[in-house]
Amino acid sequence: MKATTFSPVTAASDTTVGRYLARQRRQRWLIAATALATLLSLLLDIATGPGAYALSDVMQALLAPSEVSRVLQVVVWDIRLPVALMAIVVGASLAIAGAQMQTLLNNPLADPFTLGISSAASFGAALAIVLGFGVLPVAGTLLLTGNAFVLAMLASLMIWGLSRLRGVSVQTMVLMGIAIMFFFNALLGMLQYVASAESLQQLVFWSLGSLSKASWGKVGLAGLALMVTIPIFIRARWPLTALRLGDVQAKAMGIDVGRLRLRMLLCCALLSATAVAFVGTIGFVGLVGPHIARLLVGEDQRVFLPMSALTGALILSLTSILSKTLIPGILLPIGILTALIGLPFFVSLILRSRREIWR
């Protein structure tokens, strides 16, 4: 025992602090490198398509649009950039939602899909597509988005309501989330059964997940959801990190765990609802992204949050490129690819990880 009082350290060697600061620098470099890789992937995504362009042309079209041909200008700015940006925004949204749900429920398998939030959003979207029914008094694209959002919120509130019951463990909450998923999937199946051939086709295509219908307006709205929620997550960075030590320790640190769960689950609902509403069902990004982030930088939310967002964005952006290049001339639904790539990757991550992150 060296120190016995609470007086400030006067002649302490800064070795421990120095090592911590070095770890922090390493984490920041990793975040910067992932951000750079995401930017490169974005450019490659824009360059890839039926007519491939050189990266230099893409750069020029982005930085000096007036100096490139009208065709290239239109392809880059009106067609490919919204799609490529949508991949980034949706990837980041799903990964942040997954990361926070894993934190809030202390479960590695928690994400918007496994907990039924996406299924609820899908059911909301199906109500709009099949029945033209709107939960909110809105029309057009917002009808589908509004439905998806309200239903996702409803599912989140159900999960949160369960968390308030005494004796309900986070494991029970996850199981209830799975029950919610089956419930909304059953309702979705019912709508599919009564849907017309045209709306069924639309619904099936929508549920496979696709970025191809991205527009500047949709990117803006999905981006807005990110911009609204990220500051809330940043403000709650310490309480969220404390939650990983368990509810009792978090409460001992003065954190109102119930209120924190509600606020953060609503933010997760907003992110997943907007993502699902605009691009359909895209699974595994919300699971794999946070897991990679956790392995790279740990769970201090100051680095875990940006790293999760970036890994999610990078994964979906790379998948978007793959969806255009895997079978030349055919655009594969991105949701199928994320599932095909994500599942074995997820399993190998668990098997290859030498650390037992979750009990």
Place this chain on the structure above:
Amino acid sequence: MTLRIDQLHCALGKRRVLHDLAGLEAQPGEITALIGPNGAGKSTLLKAIAGIEASSGHLTLDGRPLEMLSLEQRTRKLYYLPQDTSTQAALSVFEAVLLARRTQVVESNGTALTAVEQALQSLELDPLAERELAALSGGQRQRVAIAQAIARRPRLLMLDEPTSALDLHHQLQVLDYLQRLARQNGVIIILAIHDLNLAARFADHLWVIKEGRHIISGTPDEVLTPERLREIYAIEAHVERPVDGPLHITPLSATRPLGC
């Protein structure tokens, strides 16, 4: 700054756990050991003081009612260290202690880092600073949890079985440190503890509760008698009272063996 407890009731769901606890006082600069059999309500009492479990009654710290404070305000003055500190969080030891500090005070980075370094040094945890919590043994994690508590510099520190996972060397080291912490900084320390010999050696005062009721409180000499031990734990015990040392308790037999 004194902690006073009067007419304290606490229920978990429909089950009443604490019944009218009254007349309990903990003084600054002293260690109070909270003893009693399993299920007596020791952890619940500490959680009720910390504001983690809802309770009714009077809890005052330095004459001010604690129930008037929000959980956040309360935990700026006091800290509860739970018995179970197991976690699989991908956080380094340094990050975990920094977290405990950052959830309490808003201060410059330098001040926070210094406080963390000091807390780690206090418990000789600096060699483990970069290790992840999930990679630590139970005892190491318990010491990290104590370092988290120390980094917050509370006026009232409550520790629930803080030595349960520690080897003998670290048990003595940690309790010796807590004793000096109480003496030198005027901190009120309350320990829930099962080891009566450690309680006799390090505590200035004992609170005994059984089935949620306050049985007796006093100095170890007053409380730890064979008659009281029979009443509290249903055991026969030999209590040795050396002239120049702490009491030594040797449990001899249970008065009610299992199955009888």
